[in-house]
Amino acid sequence: MKGDAGKIVRVNLSDGKVSKEEISEEVRKKFLGGRGFAAKILWDEVSSVDPLSDGNKIIFSTGPLTGLPLPSSGKMVIASKSPLTGGYGDGNIGSMAAVHLRRAGYDVLIVEGRSERPCYIAIQDEEVKILDARDLWGRTTFEAQDNLEAKHGRNVGILVIGPAGENMVGFANVISQRGRAAGRPGMGAVMGSKNLKAIVVKGTGKIPVFDEEELREMGKEGYREIKGKENYDFWIRQGTMLVFEWCNENSCLPTNNFREGTFRFSKRLDGYALEKAKVDRKGCPLCNMQCGNIINDAENKNSELDYENVGMLGPNIGMDDLRKVGVLNRMADELGLDTISLGSCLGFLMEASEKGLIDAGIAWGDLDGCKEVIEHTVKKKGLGEIIFEGVRRASERVASGSEDWAMHVKGLEISAYDCHACPGMALSYGTSPIGAHHKDAWVISWEISTDRFSHSKEKVEKVVELQRLRGGLFESMTTCRLPWVEVDFGLHWYPKYLQAVRGQEISQEEIFKLGDRIYALIRSYWIRENRSWSREMDYPPSRWFEEALSQGDLRGYKLDRARYDEMLSMYYEIRGWDENGIPQKETLEGLGLGDVELVLGKND
Amino acid sequence: MTELKFLGYLAEIYGRKRAEIFVENPRKLRDILEVEFPEDRSIVLINQRVGNFDSIIRDGDKVIIMPMISGG
Ligand code: SF4
Numbered sequence: 187m188k189g190d191a192g193k194i195v196r197v198n199l200s201d202g203k204v205s206k207e208e209i210s211e212e213v214r215k216k217f218l219g220g221r222g223f224a225a226k227i228l229w230d231e232v233s234s235v236d237p238l239s240d241g242n243k244i245i246f247s248t249g250p251l252t253g254l255p256l257p258s259s260g261k262m263v264i265a266s267k268s269p270l271t272g273g274y275g276d277g278n279i280g281s282m283a284a285v286h287l288r289r290a291g292y293d294v295l296i297v298e299g300r301s302e303r304p305c306y307i308a309i310q311d312e313e314v315k316i317l318d319a320r321d322l323w324g325r326t327t328f329e330a331q332d333n334l335e336a337k338h339g340r341n342v343g344i345l346v347i348g349p350a351g352e353n354m355v356g357f358a359n360v361i362s363q364r365g366r367a368a369g370r371p372g373m374g375a376v377m378g379s380k381n382l383k384a385i386v387v388k389g390t391g392k393i394p395v396f397d398e399e400e401l402r403e404m405g406k407e408g409y410r411e412i413k414g415k416e417n418y419d420f421w422i423r424q425g426t427m428l429v430f431e432w433c434n435e436n437s438c439l440p441t442n443n444f445r446e447g448t449f450r451f452s453k454r455l456d457g458y459a460l461e462k463a464k465v466d467r468k469g470c471p472l473c474n475m476q477c478g479n480i481i482n483d484a485e486n487k488n489s490e491l492d493y494e495n496v497g498m499l500g501p502n503i504g505m506d507d508l509r510k511v512g513v514l515n516r517m518a519d520e521l522g523l524d525t526i527s528l529g530s531c532l533g534f535l536m537e538a539s540e541k542g543l544i545d546a547g548i549a550w551g552d553l554d555g556c557k558e559v560i561e562h563t564v565k566k567k568g569l570g571e572i573i574f575e576g577v578r579r580a581s582e583r584v585a586s587g588s589e590d591w592a593m594h595v596k597g598l599e600i601s602a603y604d605c606h607a608c609p610g611m612a613l614s615y616g617t618s619p620i621g622a623h624h625k626d627a628w629v630i631s632w633e634i635s636t637d638r639f640s641h642s643k644e645k646v647e648k649v650v651e652l653q654r655l656r657g658g659l660f661e662s663m664t665t666c667r668l669p670w671v672e673v674d675f676g677l678h679w680y681p682k683y684l685q686a687v688r689g690q691e692i693s694q695e696e697i698f699k700l701g702d703r704i705y706a707l708i709r710s711y712w713i714r715e716n717r718s719w720s721r722e723m724d725y726p727p728s729r730w731f732e733e734a735l736s737q738g739d740l741r742g743y744k745l746d747r748a749r750y751d752e753m754l755s756m757y758y759e760i761r762g763w764d765e766n767g768i769p770q771k772e773t774l775e776g777l778g779l780g781d782v783e784l785v786l787g788k789n790d
Numbered sequence: 791m792t793e794l795k796f797l798g799y800l801a802e803i804y805g806r807k808r809a810e811i812f813v814e815n816p817r818k819l820r821d822i823l824e825v826e827f828p829e830d831r832s833i834v835l836i837n838q839r840v841g842n843f844d845s846i847i848r849d850g851d852k853v854i855i856m857p858m859i860s861g862g
Contacts (some may be wrong), residue, residue: 416828417857420799426862428798435797435854459800493862603861628861635833635840635858671860674831739838 191394191408195292195314197307199380200299203255204314211292216778218700220664221657223294224265224276225707229782231296233714237269238354238373238379240300245292246287246345246385248686249664253285253393253472255405257412257675260285260471264345268371269379270356270527270576271597271621273712277369278625278661280470283343289389305350306384308338311391319383320562324349326520327361334386342388347523349564349669351378351591356575356597357527361519365478366470370524371598371620396689403782404686406681408669415673418475422467426493426672427478431456435499438604438611441501442550443533444593444729446602448738449501455538459508460491475669484553491515498529503536504550509661513553517560528598531563533557533575534580534592543586544572590728595622596712605726606735608633609741610645613753616724617649617723619657619708622661626657628671641749645664646756659703693715703777705761706769710782713768721766724754792822792849797856803827804855813849822847823855831858 192214194207195533208224217226224247235241236318244266251259262284268275287295290311297307306317327348334344342364344746350358351374358374359367363650395401412418419430430452433439437447453459460479468490469476483489489512499514532548539547548555548569562570573580577599581592593600598621605612614627627649636645659680660667669675677788713719726745734744758765762773774783794809801807804825811822820833820843822862827843834841847853 354844416800416803421801429861432797432856432859435795435856624861630861631833631858634835637840668862672862 191288191291191293193292194296194297195309196296197314197316198299199297199301199305199316199382202316208734212422216700216703218662219293220247220263220278221265221276221661222261222700222704223247223662225274225711227296228265228274229269229707229711232267235267235271237267237376240298241266242376242379243296243298244373244376244380245294245296245665246283247781248284248288249293249662250682251663251665253643254395254687255286255402255407255472256393256665256683256726257405257669258470258473260473261664262287263664264360264369264373266373266376267715268373268620269354269375269566271370273284273596273621273709273715275369275598275620276661277359277368277370277373277620279345279360279362279368280366281345282471283345283362283385283387284664285471286343286387286389288393289391290387291389291391295385297377297380300379301381302433304381304383306334306382306386309387309389311389314657322383323352324565328364330384331361331364334384338386338388342386344384345580346385346522347374347377347382348520350522351375352383353564354378354749355563356525356579357524357531358522359524361522363468365468365519367519367524370527370623373779374522383628386780390640395687397686401683401686402681404682408522408675412474412669412673412675415675418673420671421475421477423461425467427457427479427480427491427496429493430496431458436630436634437607437735437743439496439501440600440602440604442504443451443502443537443591444600444604445537445591445733446737447606447735449506449742451506452501452505455496455500455508460496463508470666471661473666475673477668481508481512481517484509485513487516489513490519494602495529496541498526499532502529502602503532503556503635503789505553505556506551510553510674514556514560517557521542521560521564523560523563525598525786526601527576528560529602530593531577531580532559534577534588535559535569535573538584538588541586542743543584543588544569559672564575575659576668582642590732593729595726596723598622600726603628603630606730606745607638609639609641609745609750609753610649612726612730612745612750613757614649614652616726616750616754617653617757619705622726625661625667627652628656641746641753643756646753650757650760653705654698654701658704659697662700662704681727691760698779702761703779706774706779707782709763709767709769710754710774710779710786713786719768721754724767725750792847793852794822794850795854795856798859800827800832800855800857813847813851816846816848819843819847819853820847827855832856833858
């Protein structure tokens with residue numbers, strides 16, 4: 187099969203060994219690429235290890251569409267056993283590193299072991315080196331990027347961690363190109379635990395494609411179609427920030443640690459405020475709908491904003507000034523901290539302070555206080571020490587009922603959508619394969635356009651369908667889902683692109699089965715790695731069930747626990763998982779995962 | 791008065807983010823708007839309930855017309 191090099195490059199940092207392996211045709215067919223490959227490798231190779239030990243591995247995985255002249259295809263998945271959640275963790279990043287890895291002839295880079303001293307990996311086509319990074323250790327992600335570009339030239343792909351990753355903060359991420367970020371569930375901490383500061387990749391080869399001419403033509407047509415979409419210009423102006431006003435109107439804007447769904451000062455932060463503050467725009471490689479909005483922040487530096495970081499570092503912490511939000515966002519990017527988890531942790535600290543549960547607290551919207559907490563988080567001191575391992579562990583320390591308003595699922599902080607009045611989205615968060623994140627299934631528009639408050643089977647089916655497409659197909663091809671989901675670029679293009687690349691047709695049934703297989707495998711991974719697995723791990727936090735919204739058009743609304751439970755049971759039934767959310771024998775066998783069943787069966 | 795609110799790029803199609811209109815006799819929303827919207831990509835809420843462009847609007851209704859976004 188063409189369309190993927192079918193090659194893994196494996197670097198062991200303990201003994202310096204580099205090896206190259208083929209990916210079997212069977213694995214390529216069954217798992218496609220990206221997240222599919224990552225899940226398979228973690229299942230096969232990383233079992234019962236401490237995520238921050240040298241036994242863990244970190245996987246940089248591309249898919250068959252990555253790096254090709256196709257809309258928004260400059261993406262890769264970074265995956266590992268998560269130190270934040272203890273389960274499967276991943277994130278996708280738009281980076282030239284994805285493009286160069288494929289040009290260098292690899293689909294996947296696996297890094298294992300642990301280097302004795304700070305290092306970085308430099309790949310240039312066939313040549314793979316482990317180089318000294320002592321001079322980079324302690325540097326911010328921006329400084330490290332500059333330094334590595336000075337050494338290796340600008341025509342390379344670079345992935346770096348900041349001091350947060352070096353010091354193994356639970357929600358440290360990986361950064362590329364000064365602001366592209368990925369790996370919320372502590373992928374940066376895993377790199378830090380291996381003393382791995384960065385990866386630099388340069389590839390000069392050609393990515394194998396079955397029908398190059400056909401692909402080029404279809405790619406051009408795709409870019410043209412995107413540009414012609416009626417909301418394209420608006421997207422270019424606001425990017426994901428168009429979501430802000432929409433969420434405020436629909437009472438799902440996270441406000442004051444997800445207590446409310448509307449923010450009094452939303453107009454100071456919304457997409458129109460952004461348009462006024464915007465000085466530039468940037469984005470991922472090969473994308474013609476670049477959505478990174480650059481503003482000049484309150485300290486006169488550039489900060490790249492999107493909806494998630496404004497939602498979480500704005501209303502969720504009572505910050506009502508976009509340029510101040512920009513400061514916190516930039517600091518997080520420089521240090522290599524995930525902005526969503528950071529916003530959740532800050533909101534948690536503010537609420538705990540308000541309730542008098544912690545000494546020397548921090549007030550809502552306190553910029554200087556937030557800056558200090560951010561600096562202290564990286565150094566593991568003061569209030570920063572409380573949130574060092576994320577909001578779940580913070581609530582275990584603070585106790586006093588704070589577990590009910592520590593806003594996470596499975597240890598991963600909830601991204602920027604309040605669900606007091608969105609039961610379908612709550613289910614999406616509850617069942618997301620990495621803990622609470624929206625990338626797999628964002629269902630709020632659909633639920634509002636049908637029956638917002640219903641808990642119907644149709645709604646559950648919609649969540650599963652979105653998970654199959656967004657979480658299965660897009661994460662594995664691996665391209666950005668935003669052309670499809672945001673400007674209505676035709677979904678029908680993707681099977682055609684895959685066929686032109688691989689020379690093989692892929693049916694809708696196969697696409698759905700691929701998604702189901704990846705989901706079943708990731709779910710099995712969670713269960714194998716968590717001896718205390720239970721159905722409750724698929725629940726959103728108590729706040730949404732117990733405390734109703736007190737403001738906005740939907741005041742009085744909250745989730746109903748019994749009805750959520752019914753939806754969860756329907757979800758398990760559709761997926762062929764049992765009442766505890768464990769994939770059943772027949773389900774695994776039907777998905778070609780019989781070997782997984784053997785291992786899970788032994789856990790009974 | 792009937793309140794009309796438009797979100798996102800739909801405000802640009804209508805030309806305004808908000809409008810107040812006196813609806814003397816109940817009429818279909820599409821007849822009130824007099825502008826074509828991408829209906830399969832839009833959500834209509836009338837007094838916080840799901841409606842559509844054929845829903846009958848009465849004076850005093852609050853109507854929100856918003857794009858079917860996908861939350862990133
Ligand atoms: S739409 Fe945004 S996130 Fe997606 S590839 Fe383009 S710049 Fe990156």
